Amino acid sequence: MPEFSAKTMNKFKSVVAKYPEKGAALLPTLWLAQQEFSAITPEVEEYVAGLVGVSLVRVREVRTFYTMYTPKPLGRYHLQLCTNISCSLLGAEELLEHLKKKLRINTGETTPDGEFTLSNVECLGHCGTGPAMQINDDFHENLTKESLDKILDLLK
Numbered sequence: 001m002p003e004f005s006a007k008t009m010n011k012f013k014s015v016v017a018k019y020p021e022k023g024a025a026l027l028p029t030l031w032l033a034q035q036e037f038s039a040i041t042p043e044v045e046e047y048v049a050g051l052v053g054v055s056l057v058r059v060r061e062v063r064t065f066y067t068m069y070t071p072k073p074l075g076r077y078h079l080q081l082c083t084n085i086s087c088s089l090l091g092a093e094e095l096l097e098h099l100k101k102k103l104r105i106n107t108g109e110t111t112p113d114g115e116f117t118l119s120n121v122e123c124l125g126h127c128g129t130g131p132a133m134q135i136n137d138d139f140h141e142n143l144t145k146e147s148l149d150k151i152l153d154l155l156k
């Protein structure tokens with residue numbers, strides 16, 4: 001069974017203290033788990049359920065709803081390209097195909113060197129400046145094939 005490191009357990013305790021009941025801290029606890037274990041595996045789901053005192057089903061529901069929680073470890077860079085309506089109208093589908101070809105992976109996959117994981121996601125809240133993509137904690141807007149190539153070159 002996985003366990004938080006002492007440092008993460010301290011973070012967990014301070015997160016939980018902000019909520020009236022432990023179960024309400026499920027989302028930030030899952031995020032701590034994602035950072036600590038690189039993935040929310042079934043074992044991690046069980047551990048988190050025990051920590052916050054909610055059912056395993058509840059943890060699974062939340063884990064599968066939000067794209068920031070992943071069942072498999074991600075690459076060093078998680079490329080999340082928005083393919084929702086505004087970004088699609090601005091060319092996101094074409095950019096997704098470009099990324100697949102360039103990285104030689106499909107959505108939901110990680111490059112063999114562990115550098116990039118590619119996902120297509122719903123609206124990132126940058127509809128007016130699409131196509132938009134989130135790479136780890138950073139946002140990139142008004143993307144074109146050329147700007148994507150530059151970003152990938154910089155990350156390599």
Ligand code: FES
Pocket residue numbers: 082083084085086087088122123124125126127128130131132
């Ligand atoms: S539709 Fe792409 S950011 Fe909203």
